[in-house]
Amino acid sequence: MTLPEGWEMVVGLEVHTELRTATKMFCGCANVFGAEANTNVCPVCLGLPGSLPVLNERAVSMAMAIGMALHATIAPSTFHRKNYFYPDMPKDFQISQYDLPINSGGYLDLPDGSRVRIERAHLEEDTGKSTHLGASGRIHGADRSLVDYNRSGVPLVEIVSGPDIRSAAQARLYASELRAVLIATGASDGRMEEGSMRIDANVSVRRNGEPFGTRCEIKNLNSLRSLQRAIEFEAQRQVELLEGGGVVRQETRHWDETVGATSTMRVKEEAEDYRYFREPDLVDLAPDAAWQQRVADELGPMPAERRAAVVGLLGEPSDAQRDAIDVVIDLGLERFVHATHAAGGDVAVALARVANELAAAEDVSKLTEAAFVATIALESSGQLSATQAKTVLADLIASGGEPREVAAARGFEQLSADSLGDIVAALIAANPDEWSRFRDGDDKLAQFFVGLVMRETKGRANGKAVIAELHARR
Amino acid sequence: MSGLTRTEVAHVARLARLRLSDEELDLFTVQLARILDHAADMQSLDLAGVVATAHPYDLINVVREDVVRPSLDRDVVLAAAPDAEDGCFAVPRIMGEEL
Numbered sequence: 001m002t003l004p005e006g007w008e009m010v011v012g013l014e015v016h017t018e019l020r021t022a023t024k025m026f027c028g029c030a031n032v033f034g035a036e037a038n039t040n041v042c043p044v045c046l047g048l049p050g051s052l053p054v055l056n057e058r059a060v061s062m063a064m065a066i067g068m069a070l071h072a073t074i075a076p077s078t079f080h081r082k083n084y085f086y087p088d089m090p091k092d093f094q095i096s097q098y099d100l101p102i103n104s105g106g107y108l109d110l111p112d113g114s115r116v117r118i119e120r121a122h123l124e125e126d127t128g129k130s131t132h133l134g135a136s137g138r139i140h141g142a143d144r145s146l147v148d149y150n151r152s153g154v155p156l157v158e159i160v161s162g163p164d165i166r167s168a169a170q171a172r173l174y175a176s177e178l179r180a181v182l183i184a185t186g187a188s189d190g191r192m193e194e195g196s197m198r199i200d201a202n203v204s205v206r207r208n209g210e211p212f213g214t215r216c217e218i219k220n221l222n223s224l225r226s227l228q229r230a231i232e233f234e235a236q237r238q239v240e241l242l243e244g245g246g247v248v249r250q251e252t253r254h255w256d257e258t259v260g261a262t263s264t265m266r267v268k269e270e271a272e273d274y275r276y277f278r279e280p281d282l283v284d285l286a287p288d289a290a291w292q293q294r295v296a297d298e299l300g301p302m303p304a305e306r307r308a309a310v311v312g313l314l315g316e317p318s319d320a321q322r323d324a325i326d327v328v329i330d331l332g333l334e335r336f337v338h339a340t341h342a343a344g345g346d347v348a349v350a351l352a353r354v355a356n357e358l359a360a361a362e363d364v365s366k367l368t369e370a371a372f373v374a375t376i377a378l379e380s381s382g383q384l385s386a387t388q389a390k391t392v393l394a395d396l397i398a399s400g401g402e403p404r405e406v407a408a409a410r411g412f413e414q415l416s417a418d419s420l421g422d423i424v425a426a427l428i429a430a431n432p433d434e435w436s437r438f439r440d441g442d443d444k445l446a447q448f449f450v451g452l453v454m455r456e457t458k459g460r461a462n463g464k465a466v467i468a469e470l471h472a473r474r
Numbered sequence: 475m476s477g478l479t480r481t482e483v484a485h486v487a488r489l490a491r492l493r494l495s496d497e498e499l500d501l502f503t504v505q506l507a508r509i510l511d512h513a514a515d516m517q518s519l520d521l522a523g524v525v526a527t528a529h530p531y532d533l534i535n536v537v538r539e540d541v542v543r544p545s546l547d548r549d550v551v552l553a554a555a556p557d558a559e560d561g562c563f564a565v566p567r568i569m570g571e572e573l
Contacts, residue, residue, distance in 0.1 A: 083489070
């Protein structure tokens with residue numbers, strides 16, 4: 001969808017990411033997703049009187065890692081109380097950073113070559129989670145909300161982009177690249193479906209060359225698809241409103257995924273008075289050079305660089321291969337592809353196996369690079385079929401070991417080149433019409449013979465080896 | 475004079491969920507105005523040579539290690555809640571936004 005001629009959208013994103021610390025931001029309660037409700041709570045994250053927050057050192061390190069990855073400036077910072085009343089925030093304020101954030105300035109380069117400025121990336125705490133019960137048949141209190149404080153106080157970094165994004169597709173690209181960067185820093189697991197990365201979008205429109213229009217903020221977009229659709233809808237809505245002689249009201253809007261539309265949540269002027277003031281229970285944060293250096297030393301290369309390294313092994317990757325590379329980089333598994341390349345193996349096959357079989361595994365620590373490389377070699381040489389190679393990898397991932405032994409234990413006998421030749425010869429003799437059509441240049445018949453060979457060998461043959469055999473005999 | 479209005483005081487009271495009577499509004503408007511006047515007096519001083527005080531304690535970087543410590547027992551926690559259901563705090567339904 002594109003806006004009518006002469007119009008342009010202006011978008012800035014606020015991305016909240018939960019940090020992968022062991023504990024919460026200001027207390028020692030475990031930071032885990034999916035625990036039983038209210039089992040990871042204490043006086044601090046319940047906001048009980050007299051409790052005092054103590055800052056998590058690792059959350060600070062992770063925030064700095066994010067800042068460094070985004071080329072931001074790390075500066076002395078302070079904490080503020082953002083005051084408002086909502087039951088999922090038992091203290092009645094959220095501890096956040098206000099005028100002095102830990103990271104400011106910076107940028108993110110997108111795969112399409114565009115650059116989006118980063119205004120700031122600051123630390124704050126997450127709120128609890130409320131579930132709203134609709135009116136039911138109960139006699140009393142049917143209309144109420146249930147609150148789980150396990151998430152209350154989980155460390156967050158909020159990354160605020162500049163108003164540099166000009167299309168919904170670019171917004172999506174920014175969010176997906178940022179997600180990859182966050183994962184690469186080790187600060188986030190990037191799981192949008194679990195709410196560990198959430199996005200608010202500020203959207204306005206203007207006629208080309210005019211100053212920025214009034215913006216609306218769309219809250220809590222929790223998938224890349226929702227982000228793109230919501231921005232497309234909202235920009236279109238604003239253009240139609242303005243072209244019809246109306247005005248855009250500054251407000252917060254809610255995206256309804258099923259309806260595919262945004263709607264007013266609250267009007268800006270009547271809320272948004274948070275009365276920020278310094279959090280008196282926390283002192284200033286000013287990480288020294290040594291602390292910053294420790295964080296910098298642990299920071300590996302970022303996704304763009306790692307992606308380019310894998311692309312370099314493939315030359316001209318297809319779209320499917322590019323998607324596979326994204327998966328492999330997200331999961332940090334590209335060492336298997338590089339090991340295959342170093343051993344002179346088939347990089348394309350290796351990439352496919354890593355992006356599928358390895359990516360599907362919870363844990364690949366038992367699979368050594370050498371065993372992986374050897375499995376790919378067995379598959380490429382036709383000693384294992386693709387199906388067999390996948391099974392061998394699954395066994396290696398589950399229990400470790402050496403691929404030849406695993407294949408032998410599975411009864412995957414090696415199909416020698418001689419016996420494959422014999423089988424192909426017999427099948428050619430049994431199907432003279434198809435063979436002559438193939439000889440006359442009908443390449444589609446190759447698949448017919450591959451199918452016969454597979455049936456004959458119960459899937460043990462290598463498809464590519466069969467095709468090579470057919471061509472050798474043509 | 476700070477020029478603080480009664481309307482502004484009523485607004486701040488509403489944000490803090492304080493219900494004030496008309497008499498209290500009048501009283502607090504006068505009192506708060508005096509506090510703001512005092513702040514304005516200090517603003518007018520030349521403090522160019524004075525380092526800003528961020529905190530009465532001269533401390534920075536007070537942090538703890540990222541090590542899990544035991545949480546509270548849920549039964550104890552929920553016993554202190556006005557109402558509970560399904561292991562959660564039960565509160566009057568919140569209309570509007572999810573934060």
